[in-house]
Amino acid sequence: MSSTPETAVTDTPHGAAALDTAHVGDIEGAFGTIRLGAEAPTAGWSGKLRTLFAILGPGLIVMVGDNDAGAFGTYTQAGQNYGTSLLWVLLLLVPVLYVNQEMVLRLGVVSGVGHARLILERFGKFWGAFSVIDLFILNALTIITEFIGISLGLDYLGIPKVPGVLVSALVIVAAASTGSFKRFERVCMTLVVGSLLLIPIIVMVHPPIGQVSRDLLIPGMPAGADLSKVVLLIIGIIGTTVAPWQLFFQQSYIIDKRITPQFMSYEKADLWLGIIIVIVGATAIIAFTAATFAGHSELGNFTDAGGVARGLEKYVGKVAGILFAVVLIDASIIGAAAVGLSTSYALGDVLGLTHSLHRKVSEAKMFYLVFAAVLLASAVIVLIPGSPLGLLTVGVQVLAGVLLPSATVFLLLLCNDREVLGPWVNGKALNIFTSAVIAVLVVLSLVLTAGVMFPNLSAKAILGVLLGGTLVFTASGVAYVVYRRSHPAAQHGIEVDRSRRTSWRMPPLALLAAPKLSAGSRIGLTVLRTYLLIAMILVIVRIVQLALGH
Numbered sequence: 001m002s003s004t005p006e007t008a009v010t011d012t013p014h015g016a017a018a019l020d021t022a023h024v025g026d027i028e029g030a031f032g033t034i035r036l037g038a039e040a041p042t043a044g045w046s047g048k049l050r051t052l053f054a055i056l057g058p059g060l061i062v063m064v065g066d067n068d069a070g071a072f073g074t075y076t077q078a079g080q081n082y083g084t085s086l087l088w089v090l091l092l093l094v095p096v097l098y099v100n101q102e103m104v105l106r107l108g109v110v111s112g113v114g115h116a117r118l119i120l121e122r123f124g125k126f127w128g129a130f131s132v133i134d135l136f137i138l139n140a141l142t143i144i145t146e147f148i149g150i151s152l153g154l155d156y157l158g159i160p161k162v163p164g165v166l167v168s169a170l171v172i173v174a175a176a177s178t179g180s181f182k183r184f185e186r187v188c189m190t191l192v193v194g195s196l197l198l199i200p201i202i203v204m205v206h207p208p209i210g211q212v213s214r215d216l217l218i219p220g221m222p223a224g225a226d227l228s229k230v231v232l233l234i235i236g237i238i239g240t241t242v243a244p245w246q247l248f249f250q251q252s253y254i255i256d257k258r259i260t261p262q263f264m265s266y267e268k269a270d271l272w273l274g275i276i277i278v279i280v281g282a283t284a285i286i287a288f289t290a291a292t293f294a295g296h297s298e299l300g301n302f303t304d305a306g307g308v309a310r311g312l313e314k315y316v317g318k319v320a321g322i323l324f325a326v327v328l329i330d331a332s333i334i335g336a337a338a339v340g341l342s343t344s345y346a347l348g349d350v351l352g353l354t355h356s357l358h359r360k361v362s363e364a365k366m367f368y369l370v371f372a373a374v375l376l377a378s379a380v381i382v383l384i385p386g387s388p389l390g391l392l393t394v395g396v397q398v399l400a401g402v403l404l405p406s407a408t409v410f411l412l413l414l415c416n417d418r419e420v421l422g423p424w425v426n427g428k429a430l431n432i433f434t435s436a437v438i439a440v441l442v443v444l445s446l447v448l449t450a451g452v453m454f455p456n457l458s459a460k461a462i463l464g465v466l467l468g469g470t471l472v473f474t475a476s477g478v479a480y481v482v483y484r485r486s487h488p489a490a491q492h493g494i495e496v497d498r499s500r501r502t503s504w505r506m507p508p509l510a511l512l513a514a515p516k517l518s519a520g521s522r523i524g525l526t527v528l529r530t531y532l533l534i535a536m537i538l539v540i541v542r543i544v545q546l547a548l549g550h
Contacts, residue, residue, distance in 0.1 A: 020354055022356035022358040023112060023255050023258060023356060024258060025358070027054060027257060027258050027259060027263075028257075028258075028358075029054040029055060029057055029185060029257065030057060030186040030189045032050055032051075033054060033182075034055075036258075051263070051266055052270075055267055055269075055270055057188070057189065057253075058105075058250050058253045058254045058259070058271075059250070059267065059268075059272070059273060060189070060270060060273055060274040060277065061253070061338060062246050062249055062253070062338060063101075063275055063277060064277055064278060064281075065249075065334045066240075066243065067277075067278050067335075068142075068146055068149065068332055068335025068336075069145050069148060069150070069331065069332040069393075070145045070149075070240045071240045071241065071285075071331070072285065072305045072331060073145075073149075073304060074236050074240045074397065075285040076285060076308045077233065078237065078289075079285065079287065079288070080289050080308065081222075081225075081233075081301075081302050082290075083215075083294065084207070084212050084216075084290045085223075086215075086222070086233070086237065086286070087212065087215040087216040087283060087287070088215060088216060088217065088219040088220070089234055089238070090216070090241070090279050090286075091217070092219075093237075093238065093279075094275060095433070096242055097241070097242060097275050097278070098271065098272070098275060099433060100408065101247075101250055101271055101275075102268065102271065103412075103415045103434075104246075104247045104250050104251040104411065105251075105264075105271060106415065107251050107411075108252070108253075108255050109254055109259055109260065109261055110420075110424045110506055114248070114255060114348070114349035115247055115248045115252065115349075115411075115414075116135070116248060116345075118414055118420065119131050119410050119414070121512075122413075122414065122417060123413075123515070127525070128350060129350075131406075131410065134244070134403050135245065135248060135342070136346075138244060138396070138399050139245055139343045139374070140377075140378065141392060141396045141399065142339050143375060143378040144382060146333070146335045146336035146339065146378070147332070147378055147379050148389045148392070149332035149335075150168050150329050150332045150333065151165055151382055152304060152325075153309075153329035154325075154329065156309040156310065156325040157326075161383065165379050165383055168329070168379070169336075169376050171333070172337050172340070172375055173368075175337065176340075176341065176368070176371060177361050179357075179358070179360035180357070180358075188334060191333060192277070192334070194326070194327065195277065195281060195327060197330070198323075201284070201316075202287060204317065204319070204320050205288040205292055206291070207287040208291070212287045216283065227459035228451070228457055228458060228462050231451075231459075231462050231466075235447060235451075236398075236401070238444065239398070239404065239448070240397055241278070241282070242404060243404070244400065244403055244404055244407040245338070246342075248342040249338050249342035249345065252349070252355075253345075254267065256358070261424075261502045264502075289311075292311050292312055292315050293311055293315070296311075298311055305328055308324065309325045336378075340375050341357075344367050344370045344374075348367050353366045355367040395540070399536060399539060401441075402535050402536055405438055405445055406529060408438050409438055411434075413517075413521075416431065419506075419512040419513055420506050420512070422504050422506070424501060435477070436477075439469075442528070443465070443466060443469030443470060445532070446469055447465050449539060450462075450465060453538055
């Protein structure tokens with residue numbers, strides 16, 4: 001492969017845009033290889049199974065990586081403080097997870113260009129810079145929480161924290177820096193298998209299946225609990241399960257794996273497997289934590305994931321505690337790797353750097369340097385005595401919840417850009433659902449920001465924000481529908497026969513017509529971005545004040 005930096009898009013054999021020549025070639029997965037130009041088999045279960053195994057990876061890694069240290073902390077807090085009463089939130093997140101990740105899947109496979117670069121090219125440098133800066137800040141804080149998770153697991157296992165955390169960071173850097181995409185994916189898939197150690201824990205704890213099933217399917221609130229704290233925890237569950245880094249990582253990773261449109265159905269199957277694992281894992285964590293502390297003094301007194309490991313040892317057995325600590329470390333490592341890569345991929349996209357796991361360190365120095373620097377700096381921060389680790393963990397969940405609406409708005413706009421997706425653009429039903437999701441996320445973001453700024457916010461005030469936001473967005477939606485019926489939107493961009501979807505790829509970026517955003521869309525984007533920027537600054541200031549004891 002050429003080691004020349006790619007500062008402009010290049011033509012691929014498929015006529016599509018590519019920002020790095022390493023993004024074109026054989027699909028080299030952990031469990032198989034598909035040669036460049038090969039067609040997906042249409043007959044025979046053995047052929048289809050071999051193809052699926054070769055494609056497996058992006059969906060599994062992004063979803064299992066989402067059940068990271070922050071997720072462990074949030075899910076165990078829900079289980080220890082409120083039992084299984086909040087399990088229903090997980091089931092509601094399934095369609096949100098699928099819709100978000102399916103859209104970035106389409107963008108990656110069809111465009112061949114990373115999420116950050118598409119935002120930069122289609123919305124300008126201003127929006128592109130904001131998106132990457134947001135991502136960089138949030139990702140750096142998220143990686144810190146991953147090393148907090150590693151340190152908690154090491155502490156329980158009796159392994160010295162300083163060498164353990166540093167070795168973990170070096171192992172992650174080494175796994176990504178071999179110049180072999182296949183080797184990195186094999187490491188990640190080993191970690192995915194490691195996440196299945198949650199199964200023997202739930203078998204040992206054996207929570208009441210009837211109650212778990214009921215709370216999973218029937219929404220309810222914990223009896224007698226402080227509603228304001230419960231609502232903020234629900235928002236925390238949403239923020240840790242649906243995070244902005246997932247969008248940037250999966251799109252770039254799919255491109256780096258060189259997956260093309262004819263394998264779309266296999267990549268969707270990969271994504272569904274990942275969603276099933278993440279939801280089953282989250283359900284297991286909440287269920288066995290709830291069952292472990294039920295009837296004991298620790299019920300309702302959550303400290304951290306390390307306290308859960310000690311509780312498992314106390315009430316279930318030493319093996320359960322060890323398994324939990326090992327899975328926590330495993331989840332934190334895969335989370336740190338995925339979040340770190342999403343940062344390197346995004347900067348590579350925006351700055352025009354070579355950015356591929358197929359390249360050796362000597363061929364993509366800045367790509368690997370950013371990855372290593374973010375990981376090692378985060379590890380060192382965790383090791384500094386007196387670091388406000390608890391506040392950092394909470395801060396990451398809050399910022400993720402605050403910034404997610406912005407990421408989803410750009411995702412929706414890109415998936416309706418005919419120049420980018422051609423026959424793969426969203427249908428009307430998907431647009432309506434995603435718009436509703438964005439509205440809900442904005443309202444929850446308002447509640448979350450208010451809850452951080454005013455810790456004593458009453459349940460009545462929170463319900464007022466929820467109700468007011470719902471009414472505003474409902475009225476706005478109705479007004480928009482009425483307006484569009486009398487003023488149909490003009491159709492811009494290219495028209496492509498949908499029967500040719502499997503062979504259609506986005507042309508090189510330089511050949512695309514400039515996007516045409518309406519005045520209303522621009523005003524809406526400006527208002528949303530201004531609010532989110534103010535909210536982000538306020539949250540960061542508040543966290544710093546708390547860290548300093550004010």
